[in-house]
Amino acid sequence: MIRELNKMTWCDVEALNKEKTYFLFPVGSVEQHGPHLPLGTDDLILTNVLSGVLESEDTMSGELDVDGKEANILCLPPLLFGNSHEHYSFPGTISLSCNTLVSILEDVLASISEHGFNKLIVFNSHGGNTDLIKAYSQEWEQRFSVKVFLISLWSSLYGEGDEPSIFISDANVDIHAGERESSLLMHYEVESVKSDLICSDISRDVSFKPFYSGWQTDEISTGNGTLGYPEHASKEKGAEYARFLVERTIEIVNMIINE
Numbered sequence: 088m089i090r091e092l093n094k095m096t097w098c099d100v101e102a103l104n105k106e107k108t109y110f111l112f113p114v115g116s117v118e119q120h121g122p123h124l125p126l127g128t129d130d131l132i133l134t135n136v137l138s139g140v141l142e143s144e145d146t147m148s149g150e151l152d153v154d155g156k157e158a159n160i161l162c163l164p165p166l167l168f169g170n171s172h173e174h175y176s177f178p179g180t181i182s183l184s185c186n187t188l189v190s191i192l193e194d195v196l197a198s199i200s201e202h203g204f205n206k207l208i209v210f211n212s213h214g215g216n217t218d219l220i221k222a223y224s225q226e227w228e229q230r231f232s233v234k235v236f237l238i239s240l241w242s243s244l245y246g247e248g249d250e251p252s253i254f255i256s257d258a259n260v261d262i263h264a265g266e267r268e269s270s271l272l273m274h275y276e277v278e279s280v281k282s283d284l285i286c287s288d289i290s291r292d293v294s295f296k297p298f299y300s301g302w303q304t305d306e307i308s309t310g311n312g313t314l315g316y317p318e319h320a321s322k323e324k325g326a327e328y329a330r331f332l333v334e335r336t337i338e339i340v341n342m343i344i345n346e
């Protein structure tokens with residue numbers, strides 16, 4: 088069963104079987120998405136997928152199970168900012184520092200732990216948050232006695248399974264404001280997409296190398312902030328992909344609760 092924490096009372100929460108209860112914390116970002124998509128693109132995708140998950144019959148939304156025969160998922164209010172320093176040179180990008188994001192997550196973990204719960208699923212829609220959360224998850228488990236699971240919409244394994252083969256561009260290159268995100272926005276909120284400003288902006292190699300170095304979007308794009316192929320986007324692709332994201336998220340949550 089999945090429920091929004093903000094709609095419950097403390098008595099509802101206290102009655103739950105702690106071993107079978109998972110808190111789900113959605114995290115997004117406010118950052119540039121090229122000249123054609125809004126700064127809140129990651130947040131729009133996050134909240135729309137989340138709504139789909141909450142509304143889906145597959146998620147068993149209904150009464151929470153106090154006997155603990157089934158898992159309970161308690162969805163926290165989303166954090167609509169993330170760590171976006173790679174886009175910092177573009178106006179409107181609002182980035183939490185690594186320290187701030189870690190502190191917020193640690194305060195959530197401390198609160199969960201204080202009340203005897205021991206599982207947190209971070210549901211993340213911004214690639215820049217992923218490595219930071221991964222790096223801390225072992226330490227957090229040790230310090231807070233809370234197991235941390237991470238579902239990242241753009242991680243390489245997220246799309247495994249039955250991802251619809253609707254996209255022309257390679258997912259490893261179409262990484263930001265490209266075919267995938269632009270299609271989703273056309274589906275969710277077409278009026279916020281400036282179609283006349285859509286312009287592919289990959290002039291340099293964005294593929295991964297055998298070493299890592301910090302990077303800035305304006306170093307690897309020609310300047311408009313798009314890293315991908317939005318010219319291939321369509322509303323129809325967005326509708327199909329949006330359905331897939333909801334189904335795949337439910338599938339991964341089920342994998343976690345059956346671990």
Ligand SMILES: [Zn+2]
Pocket residue numbers: 120128129212213263264268
């Ligand atoms: Zn994005």
